[in-house]
Amino acid sequence: MSISTPRGSEEGLHEILRVAAHCFMERGYAETSIDDVARRLGSTKGRIYHFFASKADLFFAVAEEGMDRNFAAIGPYLDAAGRAMDRLKSMALAHTMSMIENRAYQRSVWEGVAIHLRGATTPEQRDRLAALIAYRDSYSDRFRAALKAAKEEGDLQFKDAGIALQLMFLALNSPIFWYSPRHGETVEDRLNLAQQCVEFALRGLGAPAAMAGMTM
Template identity: 45%
Template sequence: MKIDAAATAPRTDGAGNIEILTAAAECFTEQGFHASSIDDVARRLGATKGRVYHYYRSKTDLFFDVHREGMRRNFDAVRPAMKLPGTGAVRLAHMLRHHALSMMENLAFETVVVQGVHMHRLGATTPAQRRTLAELMTIRNDFEALFKGVAYEGVEDGSLRIPDVSIAIKAALGAINWIAVWYRPRLGETRDDREILAEKLVDTQMSGLAART
């Protein structure tokens, strides 16, 4: 079942509280899910843990909404690139580049997205939590489907040479998502620096996918 992109939006209880999500994402990134607590999130906020509990009943619920917010940012970054002019190969490169920039500029959130995959694989959760993780994985699959659709168009217009689109896109996205593991911003790093890095990463991926002329 396909989940609409609106489902990626975190619960906001009418007013929203991105500050809580940001503080939680930073805690989960720096300490890991199991070592982080609601107290840690509250301390980072400079607030009482009652403020966090007003929105979230548990650390796991908070983790899930950080994951949703990370995916929402990914969708927002990639969708405009899909509509740019050019062949399937050109648009796929734009999408991967925008995704790489989103990974770097939303690093704490995207690290939680990666952690969420591991939680799903391990399955060490309650049935209700597994259902939520399954929903989040469906959202991730929908995100992957955006890239597959453009890749198929590239195969049809001759700009891409891909024997198996599904495997190729999983490999390309895996390389970009791995940014969450190895990338850390350097002191004084600028947007231009990140764009150069994104370009290098995507050029490496596209060199194996583009049709030879």
């Protein structure tokens, strides 16, 4: 799924998405208004309504952009040759780095799922929400396949693939809740954080220490 540009420049659209993502991350969907986004942009509401019909439309565009970035991150590894465990590790690391580097967008993905689970939707939200959940499920299926293949090859030990998948994502997604950039932080610092999340997740799924560990 990709964001379409109803009118105007793609650059202007993505600036609105970037600012809106931070507003939704800081205040949540319910407490964020179009006025809040416009104020942070330093523009009028009309600039936002030029692209988006409503706050819900804007919110789901942010969440969809987050999922687009996740798919782009793991794409190079989906058909990689070799053991499934190596493929899974690469996908997991790319996913976790996306949680860190695209944290504002990923919080909207998470909140969209939470809205779905609560059943707190309006007719305006329902179709976009269903599409977001389907998009997310399609993404999760890539990891489910890699998990099962790694187990079949003897590199992971777990009883239920569905439970294993959820527990793995709890660890890999966790930076969207606790991570915040530090002064002087480097890409290597963020990579180290992501590697630790991946190692923790894979060890929990029964991977041997030597296989779960990652080197810089």
